Amino acid sequence: DRSIKIAPSILSADFADFGREIRAIEAQGADWVHVDVMDGHFVPNLTFGPPLCKAIRPHIKTVMDVHLMISPVDQYIDAYADAGADVITAHLEAGPHIHRTLQAIRGAGCKAGLALNPGTGIEQIDYLLDQLDLICVMTVNPGFGGQKFIHSQIDKVRKLRAMIGDRPIHIEIDGGITPETAPLMAEAGADVLVAGSAVFKGGSVEQPEAYGANIAAI
Numbered sequence: 001d002r003s004i005k006i007a008p009s010i011l012s013a014d015f016a017d018f019g020r021e022i023r024a025i026e027a028q029g030a031d032w033v034h035v036d037v038m039d040g041h042f043v044p045n046l047t048f049g050p051p052l053c054k055a056i057r058p059h060i061k062t063v064m065d066v067h068l069m070i071s072p073v074d075q076y077i078d079a080y081a082d083a084g085a086d087v088i089t090a091h092l093e094a095g096p097h098i099h100r101t102l103q104a105i106r107g108a109g110c111k112a113g114l115a116l117n118p119g120t121g122i123e124q125i126d127y128l129l130d131q132l133d134l135i136c137v138m139t140v141n142p143g144f145g146g147q148k149f150i151h152s153q154i155d156k157v158r159k160l161r162a163m164i165g166d167r168p169i170h171i172e173i174d175g176g177i178t179p180e181t182a183p184l185m186a187e188a189g190a191d192v193l194v195a196g197s198a199v200f201k202g203g204s205v206e207q208p209e210a211y212g213a214n215i216a217a218i
């Protein structure tokens with residue numbers, strides 16, 4: 001179904017309280033939970049390993065959407081699948097064998113996602129479409145929350161939507177999503193909107209209604 005789903009990124013949550021943060025955003029209307037994995041190599045920041053993902057998994061009732069910003073990636077796929085990921089997304093730019101990577105993700109029993117950096121075109125996707133459940137269009141350069149939305153990516157989403165046709169592939173947008181930019185992406189053909197700072201700002205596990213208002217505004 002093409003209804004718009006909101007996937008809060010826990011990169012902007014309270015790292016000391018992930019269980020409560022996740023329960024709060026799900027109670028406030030989050031459709032998926034987005035987990036940003038960074039390796040300090042593919043991107044200049046470090047975040048969550050498989051044990052952390054395994055620890056938060058029991059708190060997630062919806063979809064655990066794991067975004068791997070790591071290179072190399074293949075040797076870690078089984079560990080994130082075992083940790084309970086429903087969707088695993090790898091970057092086209094992360095290595096020379098993306099076809100093998102996507103095969104490995106599905107082989108591990110997960111939905112396979114492919115992320116594209118803002119500077120990457122869509123030409124290389126033609127021969128991958130049959131192996132994809134999701135394409136993640138980065139609307140910031142990956143590595144940090146709270147960056148500014150890159151408008152040139154709207155055109156990319158429109159072209160991808162046409163390329164996908166009626167295949168059951170999600171288009172996910174990641175970075176700089178706000179109540180102002182979200183409608184642009186939905187109109188261009190996206191159906192999963194990741195949002196970190198825009199969901200968590202002004203709220204807390206003690207004030208989760210703010211999360212609900214933020215989600216509703218997107």
Ligand code: DX5
Pocket residue numbers: 009011012034036067140141142143144145146147174175176177194195196197198
């Ligand atoms: C960026 C991450 C995003 C990030 C989005 O590298 O992939 O998921 O958390 O954060 P905002 O919504 O604040 O741009």
Ligand code: ZN
Pocket residue numbers: 009034035036067174194
């Ligand atoms: Zn992400």
